[in-house]
Structure formats: C-alpha cells, structure tokens
Amino acid sequence: MNPDLQRAFSPARLGKLPLKNRILKAATYEGKAPDGVPGQALLNFHKAIVGGGTAMTTIGYCATEADGRINDQMLWMDEIHRDALTHLCNELKAHAPDARISGQMAHCGNFSKNRRLQRLQRPLGPSRMFSMLGASAGYPNSGAMTMQDIDYFVSTYARAATLMKAVGFDAVEIHFSHGYGLSQFISPKTNRRSDEYGGSLRNRMRLPLRVLEAVRKAVGDDFPILGKMGLTDGIKDGLHLPEALDVATMLDSAGIDALICSGGTSSFNPMVYFRGDTLDKGLIAVEKNPITRLGLRLVGPRLFKHYPYRENFFLEEAKQVRDRVQCQMVYIGGCTELDSLATVMREGFDFVQLGRPLIKDPNYVNNAMGNSDYLNGCIHCNRCATLIEAPGGVYCPLNDELPGKQPA
Numbered sequence: 001m002n003p004d005l006q007r008a009f010s011p012a013r014l015g016k017l018p019l020k021n022r023i024l025k026a027a028t029y030e031g032k033a034p035d036g037v038p039g040q041a042l043l044n045f046h047k048a049i050v051g052g053g054t055a056m057t058t059i060g061y062c063a064t065e066a067d068g069r070i071n072d073q074m075l076w077m078d079e080i081h082r083d084a085l086t087h088l089c090n091e092l093k094a095h096a097p098d099a100r101i102s103g104q105m106a107h108c109g110n111f112s113k114n115r116r117l118q119r120l121q122r123p124l125g126p127s128r129m130f131s132m133l134g135a136s137a138g139y140p141n142s143g144a145m146t147m148q149d150i151d152y153f154v155s156t157y158a159r160a161a162t163l164m165k166a167v168g169f170d171a172v173e174i175h176f177s178h179g180y181g182l183s184q185f186i187s188p189k190t191n192r193r194s195d196e197y198g199g200s201l202r203n204r205m206r207l208p209l210r211v212l213e214a215v216r217k218a219v220g221d222d223f224p225i226l227g228k229m230g231l232t233d234g235i236k237d238g239l240h241l242p243e244a245l246d247v248a249t250m251l252d253s254a255g256i257d258a259l260i261c262s263g264g265t266s267s268f269n270p271m272v273y274f275r276g277d278t279l280d281k282g283l284i285a286v287e288k289n290p291i292t293r294l295g296l297r298l299v300g301p302r303l304f305k306h307y308p309y310r311e312n313f314f315l316e317e318a319k320q321v322r323d324r325v326q327c328q329m330v331y332i333g334g335c336t337e338l339d340s341l342a343t344v345m346r347e348g349f350d351f352v353q354l355g356r357p358l359i360k361d362p363n364y365v366n367n368a369m370g371n372s373d374y375l376n377g378c379i380h381c382n383r384c385a386t387l388i389e390a391p392g393g394v395y396c397p398l399n400d401e402l403p404g405k406q407p408a
C-alpha cells in the first residue's frame, strides 16, 4: 500500500493517548438523544463507528449546560446523565476495546431556539442581537452576557469536562467555531463589546482562552484537549484567515493538544463547512414549526449559499495553520476518498476527522485498510445533515437506496 495510506492506518498518539490509527470521527450532532438523554440510538450509532475500525469517535455537540443547547432535544453534560453517559462509554469500550471516545464540548451562546431554558430568561451571547432562530421560539432578541454570566459560562465547561473525564471519555474537543458561543466572542461580527471581552482579537479571545484554561485544569495535563476553530466565518465583518492564524497561535501557546480547522457559521453561512448540495429544501421538509419553516423559506436561499463540493476543501488554509503551530493537527473537510487521505498524510497532518464519509460507511477503516480500490460513495448530498432534527436523527438515506436494501 502507498506509504501515505500506510501512515493513515498505523498507530499514533494524540498527546499521550495511544490511538490505533489516524482516522477520527468528526463531531456530527446525531439528533439521537430524545429529551437530551443519551440512550440506545446514540449508542448504536457510535458502536457502528468504533466497530468499523475508527480510532476515536466523537459524540457530537455535548452542551456544557442545559441552556447551552440549540434545541431542547440536545444532549447536555449534567449529573442527571452521569449513569447514562457512563453506560454509553462502557458499552462502546466493551464493543471495541481499542477504540477511544471524545466528546465535543459546545455552548450555543445566543444561537438557540431552546424553549425549555432552565436558568436563563433568553439566550445570551457577547452582545444583544436579533436572531431569526430565536424568534421561532419566542426570543427574537438575545441578551448580552454580564461579567457574572461570563464567569458562569466558563464554569459550565469546567463542570462538563470533569464529568466527561469521570464517565469514561478519553478526550474532549472544545468547539471554537461554527457560530456557537465561543465563536460568537471570537468573531468581530457578533462581538460588539467595549469591555475587556471585546474589541481587539486579544480581548475577543479572552473568554475562549479562559475556557481552555478551565478545561485543562479540570482534566489535567495528560488528557487530550482538541479544539475545533474557524479559518473564516465566510461573512463580511466576520473572522477571516489572517486573524484565524493568530487564533491558532493563541490556542497553541495556551496548551491545546490538537487543532481542527473548519469554518463558516450556522447562523450566517453554514455551507462553508458543509459544501455540496444545499440544505434548505431538506430542512423545510422535516421542520415542524410553521414559523421556522416560513423563516427557512424566506432566508434559506441567502443563508445556504452555493459552495460546490471539492475534495479536501480546507486543505490550503489548514496548511497555513499547520505552519504556525507546535500542537498536533487534525485535518477536516471533504477528505472522502483515499487519494485525499494520502494527500493529507503527505502534508504532515497527524490525524484526519471524517464526518459524512463515516455516516455513509461506518465500516470505512475496515473496508479501506489494505484496499486501494476503496470508494466511499458519499455524494455530499447533505441529506444526513437535514435529518439532525428529524425523528431518529442522522443517517445516510443513500444507503437505503442501494439495490436490495430495506429503508432504516
């Protein structure tokens, strides 16, 4: 086998954590935790991934508190879920003893339509702003965090990280991108503060760096912390590559173990991180709330811009980050076929995260290792992504359409 592919399928270490190969599952919010409870459907989804040879799976969007959820069906890290989370990790490890489990730590900030807020009256972000998503749940305007809110926000990450380590996660991934809470602080588009948390990049990074410090303190030096950061927001007045390179340097200097470079924001320009077929028609088809449906019809064509898919679509920008930092690098974005995997390995990335390719084929590693003719078959139709709020959550509808296959 080509030496670059051999490298991809050979053991490696993430920080000090041994992994059996360099293929990681990207965080893809699964929509499989009804009422926020991690149950059998979530377990089955990740069992297929770890059973298929992936070195480390990532449980997508683990909110750091109940009010950090985008909707009220999302999983959140809380003592009330300790037993269920322990069960999830134990079962995954029993199923694939040499596989690892990471969890993506996220807080929505002001990007929420959660109707069951527990602590807050309305979603909070760095600055007050109108939110179409919030409007669908009765919160058209989000509020601006006070200093106490900021301290509390940081504490949710510390508590969640402590819990995640205790229940059996092997690593955590902090979400600094895609327009959620931390990304709202980093982006000049959404952070209009005039105190020490707004203005210069150093100030806009103050909260993300406090979160990293708190998570590190909670998990200790030997526990890997990955960070998913944005290369660009993909919007005027937002974060762009020159500042993103400085974001990477700051996270690196603050002791992150590995960086994953994505981009775009769910609030303003999600297709930057998806690429391929647009999501709006599929989302309208599964949306139950008539106001959200109407909103999607009105803003859909502007929100879901056309970004044609190409393999390794973040590679050139991610290489610029690679050249700036000492920490390990995880490539993400359109690494669907084996040639692309070989390129990523040849470029010196330590790991690759796969999202859609592993939804299409959870058995990817077992199928592709030693088979240079392997074709993944994901066509970037993004139908999986339109299902995140559909009953049963995310799966690949294309697989149901294979000849002789019964629908899931």
Ligand SMILES: Cc1cc2nc3c(=O)[nH]c(=O)nc-3n(C[C@H](O)[C@H](O)[C@H](O)COP(=O)(O)O)c2cc1C
Pocket: 026, 027, 028, 029, 030, 060, 061, 104, 175, 178, 228, 262, 273, 274, 332, 333, 334, 335, 353, 354, 355, 356, 357, 384, 385, 386, 388, 394
């Ligand atoms: C169904 C689905 C859900 C996703 N949910 C998340 C998420 O919860 N957190 C996140 O950071 N990215 C999420 N993403 C983006 C992926 O992690 C990844 O950045 C993107 O799919 C590009 O990688 P790929 O080409 O390997 O799919 C999601 C993607 C899909 C398809």
